[in-house]
Amino acid sequence: xxxxxxxxxxxxxxxxxxxxxxxxxxxxxxxxxxxxxxxxxxxxxxxxxxxxxxxxxxxxxxxxxxxxxxxxxxxxxxxxxxxxxxxxxxxxxxxxxxxxxxxxxxxxxxxxxxxxxxxxxxxxxxxxxxxxxxxxxxxxxxxxxxxxxxxxxxxxxxxxxxxxxxxxxxxxxxxxxx
Numbered sequence: 249x250x251x252x253x254x255x256x257x258x259x260x261x262x263x264x265x266x267x268x269x270x271x272x273x274x275x276x277x278x279x280x281x282x283x284x285x286x287x288x289x290x291x292x293x294x295x296x297x298x299x300x301x302x303x304x305x306x307x308x309x310x311x312x313x314x315x316x317x318x319x320x321x322x323x324x325x326x327x328x329x330x331x332x333x334x335x336x337x338x339x340x341x342x343x344x345x346x347x348x349x350x351x352x353x354x355x356x357x358x359x360x361x362x363x364x365x366x367x368x369x370x371x372x373x374x375x376x377x378x379x380x381x382x383x384x385x386x387x388x389x390x391x392x393x394x395x396x397x398x399x400x401x402x403x404x405x406x407x408x409x410x411x412x413x414x415x416x417x418x419x420x421x422x423x424x425x426x
Contacts, residue, residue: 271313278319278343279309281354281405287321287341290418295323298425303328305380307340310391318344318393324383333370336363336383339424341417342393346404358420359399363387400424 282288291307298304306323322340326332339360346353366388378385393399401420406413 268313271317274317275311275319278354281343282319282321284410285414285417287417290421291321291323291340294421294425299325302376312390312392316344316348318342320391322391333375334365336387338363344393354405356403356405357393357399358401358424359394360424361394361398363389
């Protein structure tokens, strides 16, 4: 009986993969756009230059398969002091398609969002250890792009302008966190 259950669960998993295959292919192009502009490297260098290592973490890649697929590179930091954990600021760059129907023109969104602490208790030791890798244990957020009013910079990715856009990305992120 266990063999039949395993086979049925494997069939269900393969059906789910097949249903999302087209969106996953779209995400590959979005991830390539972020990789070509060195988004993770830009976040890492800004994080190290601007924040103490015990209040800011990342970068981390995020992705979503909703109505509008996205891929992002984010970093997160909490406020200073003992009660700084109550609000987490997530800042980064997200790649999306310019319109849901258009899967050729990639747009970058640079912005930030704030998330409230989401668990009933606070243990500083566990918090400081777990926050290095991921914030999802303590904060409820899907990693998606911020609300339109929290997006500071938007620009279309032009592969032939890669180096100029790499500089623009770094400057936009620096302006965002200053």
